[in-house]
Amino acid sequence: xxxxxxxxxxxxxxxxxxxRRRGHRVTVVDPQxxxxxxxxxxxxxSPAGEVWHGESTVLDLGRRSMALWPSYAERLGVPLHTTGTxxxxxxxxxxxxxxxxxxxxxxxxxxxxxLDAREVAALEPRLARVAGGALLPEDHxxxxxAVVAALLARxxxxxxxxxxxxxxxxxxxxxxxxxxxxxxxxxxxxxxxxAHSDDPPSRTVRGWVRGQHxxxxxxxxxxxVIGATQEERAGGPPTLGGVARLLWxxxxxxxxxxxxxxxxxxxxxxxxxxxxxxxxGPTGQAGVVLAAGHFRHGVLLAPLTARLVADxxxxxxxxxxLDPRRLIAPQExxxxx
Ligand SMILES: Cc1cc2nc3c(=O)[nH]c(=O)nc-3n(C[C@H](O)[C@H](O)[C@H](O)COP(=O)(O)OP(=O)(O)OC[C@H]3O[C@@H](n4cnc5c(N)ncnc54)[C@H](O)[C@@H]3O)c2cc1C
Numbered sequence: 084x085x086x087x088x089x090x091x092x093x094x095x096x097x098x099x100x101x102x103r104r105r106g107h108r109v110t111v112v113d114p115q116x117x118x119x120x121x122x123x124x125x126x127x128x129s130p131a132g133e134v135w136h137g138e139s140t141v142l143d144l145g146r147r148s149m150a151l152w153p154s155y156a157e158r159l160g161v162p163l164h165t166t167g168t169x170x171x172x173x174x175x176x177x178x179x180x181x182x183x184x185x186x187x188x189x190x191x192x193x194x195x196x197x198l199d200a201r202e203v204a205a206l207e208p209r210l211a212r213v214a215g216g217a218l219l220p221e222d223h224x225x226x227x228x229a230v231v232a233a234l235l236a237r238x239x240x241x242x243x244x245x246x247x248x249x250x251x252x253x254x255x256x257x258x259x260x261x262x263x264x265x266x267x268x269x270x271x272x273x274x275x276x277x278a279h280s281d282d283p284p285s286r287t288v289r290g291w292v293r294g295q296h297x298x299x300x301x302x303x304x305x306x307x308v309i310g311a312t313q314e315e316r317a318g319g320p321p322t323l324g325g326v327a328r329l330l331w332x333x334x335x336x337x338x339x340x341x342x343x344x345x346x347x348x349x350x351x352x353x354x355x356x357x358x359x360x361x362x363x364g365p366t367g368q369a370g371v372v373l374a375a376g377h378f379r380h381g382v383l384l385a386p387l388t389a390r391l392v393a394d395x396x397x398x399x400x401x402x403x404x405l406d407p408r409r410l411i412a413p414q415e416x417x418x419x420x
Contacts, residue, residue: 084108084250084396091116093124093227093385094374095255096234101389102396103238112243117231119257120381123275123351125300125308126230127287128152128383129168129222131193140360140404141380142191148387149221155386156225159233162303164224166286169198169207171216173335177291178214185217194221209284211338216290224287224300227382251396254366255374257381258317258352267362267410268376270317270352274325275310277347282339283307290336297332299340307343309333313353321350353378357410363391364401366411372396373407 084107088099091113099109130145156163170185172178188195196218198206203216254260258270283301290297300308312325326348334340356362356376361384363374374392377384394400 085248086110086251086253086396087112087247087249088253088255089113089261090119090255090257090375091235091240092119092255092257092381093121093231093234094257094377094381094388095253096231096238097385097389098253098255098374098392099238100234101393105393105397107396109238110247110249111238111240113240116235116240117228120273120351120353121227121231123273123311123349124227124382125275125298125310126225126227126382127168127222127298127300128163128224129219129287130383131188131191131195131219132168132222132289138359139191142193144387144404145380145383148384149223151386151390152223152225156230159230159237161225161229161233164287164301164303166223167218167220168222168287168289169203169216169218171203171210171213171288171290171336173211173213173290173292175214177293178216180291181216188219193219195219207284207286207288209282209337209339210288211336213290213336222287224302225382226302226306230382230385249370251370251372253372253374253392257375258354260373260375264366264373264407264411267407268354268356269315271355271378272312272314272316272319272350273310273353274312274321274329274348274350275308276326276329276345277349278307278309278340278343278345279305280307280340280343281305282342284337288336290332292332292335295328295332297329297336299333299337306346307340309340317352319350321348354381361388361405362407362410363388363405364395364407367408
């Protein structure tokens with residue numbers, strides 16, 4: 084098939100790469116490749132870490148996609164950081180939040196190991212003294228900017244040409260879907276800070292510090308990603324208040340970050356949907372397929388989405404939980420051009 088992919092974020096590029104691997108002719112169109120939410124993402128591959136938002140379907144999808152990540156990363160030549168994720172509570176009230184998450188996770192059959200204060204200190208000596216925590220050994224991370232660069236090198240992008248004819252179009256424009264699908268996705272602003280540390284923690288740390296949630300994601304090259312704010316608004320620069328709260332909480336947990344060199348502050352829109360599940364599959368309009376609305380999990384779900392889109396185009400199969408038609412009013416079908 085000749086397939087056009089609109090949008091060169093991690094989702095569109097993953098779809099393009101998978102389709103190309105299966106022998107289809109793919110054209111990717113994006114005036115600013117890789118500069119959307121994928122440019123901000125911390126890169127946590129955290130199926131269990133998302134359960135606390137009450138999203139058990141995401142846990143299931145995340146597990147399926149996580150299973151694809153090791154071979155996917157290897158194929159792209161991008162390292163996976165596989166030392167797990169540590170949840171911590173700074174004081175005893177914060178620890179209640181950790182305990183609530185651990186109970187939820189155990190209820191969903193996730194692998195989780197509760198730790199007391201001494202066990203956390205032994206595992207991660209660079210942390211300040213905390214009240215306790217838990218280890219999620221199966222929640223890993225990857226550098227999304229490296230993934231996007233590797234995918235772009237494989238599939239490339241081309242200027243849009245109205246003369247080109249395609250058998251199918253995949254709409255993968257993140258938080259900005261073209262009409263008539265624009266209202267299916269809303270932007271949920273997220274701010275994130277990058278720094279370079281000579282003494283970073285050895286694994287992802289997700290913590291509660293006097294009620295403020297923060298994560299610190301280390302990379303093998305010394306980069307640390309500190310995130311993230313979450314606001315129901317789209318657009319605008321990073322705010323001093325948001326960044327200050329993130330840095331305060333991160334330094335409370337990892338005091339050595341005081342010496343880290345600030346390298347980047349980024350704000351982007353997460354593509355949120357009304358039910359917080361992605362839109363992957365048919366629109367009802369012949370040949371027009373959605374791969375969008377991945378909210379907080381687009382990096383995690385990219386390899387699974389790529390498979391689902393390619394399977395759909397080849398066989399017509401759609402995962403019912405992700406079928407975009409669940410949210411598309413009948414009159415919106417057939418009007419995209
Ligand atoms: C602060 C923050 C932290 C995050 N952390 C994580 C994390 O740790 N783990 C995780 O799994 N997810 C995380 N996410 C979510 C993740 O970033 C998104 O779910 C994911 O990047 C969505 O990818 P995408 O390709 O759909 O969209 P995007 O990356 O936004 O890409 C969309 C692309 O479409 C292009 N485009 C837009 N309009 C058009 C058009 N009309 N024509 C052509 N191209 C167009 C844009 O230029 C852009 O390149 C985070 C998000 C944020 C904001």
